[in-house]
Amino acid sequence: MFMKDKNKSVKLAILGIGTVGGGTFRIIENSHDLILQRAGVDLRVSRVLARSPEKAYRLGIPEKAVTSHIEDILEDDSIDVVVEAIGGIEPATSYMLKAMQKGKSVVTPNKAAVAKNWAILHEAAEKNDVTFRFEAAVGGGIPIITSIKEQLVGNNFTEVRGILNGTSNYILTKMADDNLPYDEVLKDAQDKGFAEADPTADVEGLDAANKLSILIALCFNMYVDPETIPTRGISRINEADIRSAEENKQKIKLIASARLEEGKLTCKVGPELLTEEDVLYNVNDEYNAISVTGDAVGEIMMRGKGAGAFPTGSAVVGDIVSASSTILLKRHA
Amino acid sequence: MFMKDKNKSVKLAILGIGTVGGGTFRIIENSHDLILQRAGVDLRVSRVLARSPEKAYRLGIPEKAVTSHIEDILEDDSIDVVVEAIGGIEPATSYMLKAMQKGKSVVTPNKAAVAKNWAILHEAAEKNDVTFRFEAAVGGGIPIITSIKEQLVGNNFTEVRGILNGTSNYILTKMADDNLPYDEVLKDAQDKGFAEADPTADVEGLDAANKLSILIALCFNMYVDPETIPTRGISRINEADIRSAEENKQKIKLIASARLEEGKLTCKVGPELLTEEDVLYNVNDEYNAISVTGDAVGEIMMRGKGAGAFPTGSAVVGDIVSASSTILLKRHA
Numbered sequence: 001m002f003m004k005d006k007n008k009s010v011k012l013a014i015l016g017i018g019t020v021g022g023g024t025f026r027i028i029e030n031s032h033d034l035i036l037q038r039a040g041v042d043l044r045v046s047r048v049l050a051r052s053p054e055k056a057y058r059l060g061i062p063e064k065a066v067t068s069h070i071e072d073i074l075e076d077d078s079i080d081v082v083v084e085a086i087g088g089i090e091p092a093t094s095y096m097l098k099a100m101q102k103g104k105s106v107v108t109p110n111k112a113a114v115a116k117n118w119a120i121l122h123e124a125a126e127k128n129d130v131t132f133r134f135e136a137a138v139g140g141g142i143p144i145i146t147s148i149k150e151q152l153v154g155n156n157f158t159e160v161r162g163i164l165n166g167t168s169n170y171i172l173t174k175m176a177d178d179n180l181p182y183d184e185v186l187k188d189a190q191d192k193g194f195a196e197a198d199p200t201a202d203v204e205g206l207d208a209a210n211k212l213s214i215l216i217a218l219c220f221n222m223y224v225d226p227e228t229i230p231t232r233g234i235s236r237i238n239e240a241d242i243r244s245a246e247e248n249k250q251k252i253k254l255i256a257s258a259r260l261e262e263g264k265l266t267c268k269v270g271p272e273l274l275t276e277e278d279v280l281y282n283v284n285d286e287y288n289a290i291s292v293t294g295d296a297v298g299e300i301m302m303r304g305k306g307a308g309a310f311p312t313g314s315a316v317v318g319d320i321v322s323a324s325s326t327i328l329l330k331r332h333a
Numbered sequence: 334m335f336m337k338d339k340n341k342s343v344k345l346a347i348l349g350i351g352t353v354g355g356g357t358f359r360i361i362e363n364s365h366d367l368i369l370q371r372a373g374v375d376l377r378v379s380r381v382l383a384r385s386p387e388k389a390y391r392l393g394i395p396e397k398a399v400t401s402h403i404e405d406i407l408e409d410d411s412i413d414v415v416v417e418a419i420g421g422i423e424p425a426t427s428y429m430l431k432a433m434q435k436g437k438s439v440v441t442p443n444k445a446a447v448a449k450n451w452a453i454l455h456e457a458a459e460k461n462d463v464t465f466r467f468e469a470a471v472g473g474g475i476p477i478i479t480s481i482k483e484q485l486v487g488n489n490f491t492e493v494r495g496i497l498n499g500t501s502n503y504i505l506t507k508m509a510d511d512n513l514p515y516d517e518v519l520k521d522a523q524d525k526g527f528a529e530a531d532p533t534a535d536v537e538g539l540d541a542a543n544k545l546s547i548l549i550a551l552c553f554n555m556y557v558d559p560e561t562i563p564t565r566g567i568s569r570i571n572e573a574d575i576r577s578a579e580e581n582k583q584k585i586k587l588i589a590s591a592r593l594e595e596g597k598l599t600c601k602v603g604p605e606l607l608t609e610e611d612v613l614y615n616v617n618d619e620y621n622a623i624s625v626t627g628d629a630v631g632e633i634m635m636r637g638k639g640a641g642a643f644p645t646g647s648a649v650v651g652d653i654v655s656a657s658s659t660i661l662l663k664r665h666a
């Protein structure tokens with residue numbers, strides 16, 4: 001019995017214990033038995049990298065598990081999976097690469113790092129024969145990435161489009177529903193914690209461009225640097241634009257889209273007028289949605305919460321369990 | 334090079350070469366190279382069970398691959414994965430069980446057999462250490478089952494509801510859009526091949542109840558025999574019902590739903606009035622959609638084609654590739 005459980009044991013380190021890292025930790029604590037029963041994985045968070053250890057202690061993480069030195073995690077051969085939840089491109093990318101070189105699987109919600117360093121991260125995973133997953137990088141809790149890679153693997157994709165940024169969707173929804181100007185809604189969103197102090201990446205479409213770059217790579221096996229995607233944000237949308245859309249029974253949404261036609265890719269991020277028939281028309285507030293079209297499946301649309309500790313943590317945990325299942329298969333075979 | 338490719342080789346048998354079996358075969362033919370590149374699986378259909386071999390020949394399946402004897406497939410140790418696309422409960426269930434006893438993984442779109450024989454099929458898969466997948470059994474091409482089992486594995490689910498039968502959704506949509514009586518729309522749907530000659534299972538909610546039974550088992554780890562789910566169909570919906578709904582800006586949809594509250598499960602299939610705010614309100618024609626609510630992720634909704642050779646075949650192929658990846662991991666470890 002002891003041996004059997006031991007053989008299901010997968011040890012985890014979480015780098016960064018902010019919103020997503022903290023949410024991930026709490027889901028694993030709450031759902032440990034559920035995950036063991038459903039997936040046969042006995043998941044334990046054995047180390048946490050935290051700049052401010054107090055944050056980790058408040059989550060109930062024991063003192064001996066917390067470190068501020070990445071080496072404590074990289075050099076610990078008992079750790080099977082590393083969750084990178086620091087954010088930003090560096091040192092996040094270097095930590096992920098080093099973890100893979102040490103034979104650890106890596107899970108991350110970090111769209112900026114995945115979009116920027118797509119090739120080197122994937123090459124490192126392949127070279128070191130480890131799993132690299134990033135379901136939470138696009139659409140938060142929406143399982144779009146794994147669906148494209150796995151369940152829809154038999155499809156030639158022709159189009160992918162979506163509402164990929166919750167902050168700008170929230171702002172556009174409030175401007176329309178409450179008849180308020182952009183600046184006022186943005187300030188309100190910042191006060192409520194729905195928008196960051198520096199909202200540039202969200203409202204200017206850069207975050208959506210990162211996510212679109214990842215979707216393009218997955219659907220079309222082509223890499224497009226997010227900085228080269230034609231990108232416009234929502235900061236210049238005014239009340240007259242919103243009213244005029246409403247008069248035509250339309251809504252303005254920040255849409256990221258890519259199409260492959262006769263081998264030629266077109267892609268962009270920017271505000272678009274949607275009619276009622278559009279599957280993205282009723283995706284409001286902080287919700288995200290992605291529509292993907294394949295030659296076999298037709299159009300699939302998925303909608304859900306695109307951000308937040310628990311929706312994003314849900315996707316991170318799904319990735320951890322998938323990576324763990326592969327680790328256990330290799331260990332037992 | 335030869336050895337490397339040989340190690341990626343997975344051999345497949347398809348039982349039944351009707352709509353779904355045929356669609357699956359054609360997707361594998363079209364997407365063989367794509368699947369090899371994306372998933373590292375060299376997928377070959379080596380045997381096909383067909384009652385009328387002509388149907389198989391018309392798809393380009395060579396004569397020596399076609400058999401009308403199930404033993405030719407069960408006794409062939411080179412076959413790794415069996416796709417059951419015969420439909421119905423028997424002999425489909427027996428064939429699946431026998432294939433698993435022979436160490437073969439099984440993939441099926443057969444909701445009636447999976448719902449009816451949930452426990453024995455799952456026990457056989459576990460006992461024989463093979464993969465058993467049935468993504469296409471609910472929602473056709475929509476990747477809801479794998480999402481619930483894998484990407485959303487960290488969630489305690491509280492509710493699942495959906496439009497799970499394309500035929501009845503098509504009929505209800507046409508009745509509303511074209512202002513036509515039930516009988517006339519049904520006949521038109523039968524002429525177009527959207528409804529079967531005996532439409533009972535679709536229009537009386539039995540098909541939706543089978544699918545709901547599967548969703549309940551996945552979400553709540555409880556088995557409910559589909560025959561015990563309170564089920565009403567759409568055959569008594571008349572034009573006055575539709576008009577009255579429209580006057581209130583509502584739509585009538587055949588909804589399958591289940592809720593878990595304080596350990597108590599409630600579930601039913603029947604026509605419901607939906608308001609515009611409902612995520613299922615705009616799911617029209619032959620489209621299906623499923624909404625699932627988890628404590629971490631919140632509400633996730635997925636929409637797509639719920640039937641047809643290629644959408645259903647897309648899900649079957651996704652399952653085949655997943656099963657194959659596991660087989661290759663075990664073979665190489």
